[in-house]
Amino acid sequence: MTLPRIVSLLGYAGLLPFIAGPLWLTLMPHTAPAWLDHSWLAYVAMIAAFMAGSFWGFALPACEGPEGTMGLVFASVLMIVAWGAVTLPFTVALAALIVVFLLLLLADxxxxxxxxxxxxxxxxxxxxxxxxxxxxxxRLMI
Incomplete structure (x- = not known):
């Protein structure tokens, strides 16, 4: 199976909000609304949880074997960590989400x-x- 073009387009489009928050704070910090960091962090955590769910979906067909079961458990843990990250102090949350994204890449x-x-x-x-x-x-560096 070859990756459909729409998957790549949606993937890159999903990266635009990642860029928007830090870019706004870098170029025009005095105009940034108070809610920017909160909504940006919520988006980042939602995408991390979505990607963990995508991994869960890839593992689902093999769930009766040990590899599939391990994939389901790993994906579930990463979904919970991504969700829980929004309850942490901002810089800790960012670090936790970096770890989640890197672990998801390792899982893939x-x-x-x-x-x-x-x-x-x-x-x-x-x-x-x-x-x-x-x-x-x-964003951590700003």
Whole structure:
């Protein structure tokens, strides 16, 4: 199976809000509304949980075997961590979400080798993960 073009387009479009928050705070910090960081963090956590759910979906067909079960458990833990990150102090939450995104990439690396692959998906996930983590680090530095 080849990755449909719409998946790549939606993936890159989903990265735009990651960039918007830190960019706004970098270029025009005096105009940033008080709610910007809160809503930006909620979006980042939602995407992290969504990606964990995507991993869960990839593992689901193999859930009767030990590899699939391990994938389901790992995805569930990462969903909970992504959700719980929004309750942490802001900088701790950003660090926790960086770890979640990196663990999701590692999980996708494992999935590619264990449960099968979709051509182009891992490459897309790698680029999007680097982009997401870069914006989280950028926000930490502001």
């Amino acid at each position: 690396f494992w999935r590619e080798r264990t449960l099968g692959s979709v051509e182009g998906y891992f490459r897309l996930r790698t680029v999007l993960t680097v982009g997401a983590c870069a914006t989280l680090i950028w």
